Amino acid sequence: MGRAKFTASSSKATAGQKLLFDQLQQIAQGLGETFAPFCEVVLHDLTDPKQAIVAIHNNLSGRKVGQGATELGLARIADPDYAQVISNYANSFADGRQAKSTSIGIKGADGSYVAALCLNVDLTLFQGLQSAIGQFVSVDANNSPREQLIPVGADAIRAHIDQFAARRATTPRALNTEDRRALLHELRDAGCMQVRRSSDIIAAHLGVSRATVYADAR
Structure with missing residues (x-):
């Protein structure tokens, strides 16, 4: 888990923005603890795209606090009308593991994006479980004796x-x-x-x- 205090471009940050990011930090921490260890939760400061990552909980991507914004973050910075919630889209980590992601844009009082809260779920374990469960519940309909496991009375x-x-x-x-x-x-x-x-x-x-x-x- 990585974490850093919000500076919001230092002197440019308003008291309201600092309060907002403090609350977002708490939300990110709560989500990270709830969905550990399968879900990475990342808080981005879109007012400082070159050092956008403010916090990472359950670090699955190998990124670090202080790294720059993603393409999605840059798109929100460029366009205030960009979709605020993008949920359950296909993604992948740097090592090729498949992921399911949800990104939530946070707007400031002027309507521009100031932050983003992103959740990245590692699907590797769930895909393995899905395969194992599928094998476990399969039956051979061509090799089944006539039998019912219902008590007769x-x-x-x-x-x-x-x-x-x-x-x-x-x-x-x-x-x-x-x-x-x-x-x-x-x-x-x-x-x-x-x-x-x-x-x-x-x-x-x-x-x-x-x-x-x-x-x-x-």
Whole structure:
């Protein structure tokens, strides 16, 4: 982290500008501490472009306090109508690491730019995490056995029956023999018939006898 007190071209600085930069210093420090160590926060004094960098927190770019303004800073100095906020634009550090940057221009009372607060996020770690997560969550759909990791119990059996009946626009107790047989096959394939007292649960929900359930399950 680099830091320097604001001089704003020494005698040319007004009390208001000094107060403004003091507050910007606090903001830059707070952002730097919050997003450490992934985000570099740089405060620029655009009233002194040759020594524009006032503070650097989480120095990822290798720059130093006292270095000159960037092209973006010079563009703001030349044009007060230049965009005040430019967010999430692609950038890169000197060693080639990819970065995502946001630059916020700060204007003085006369409408000209006096400062800029810039955030540069190192994307290297996040890109690595994205790749690792993508690999971790991938599944082989062509090599998957038929299995559900949902516990099967009485409530699950009743819910399965209700869903089956709803697909046929009817109620469980109104299912005909053919539909009941199809239902019992589904329940067996889903492992519901392995539940203790499953025949009693199914018979009660369908409003038939256990003997009917056994016959339809054949």
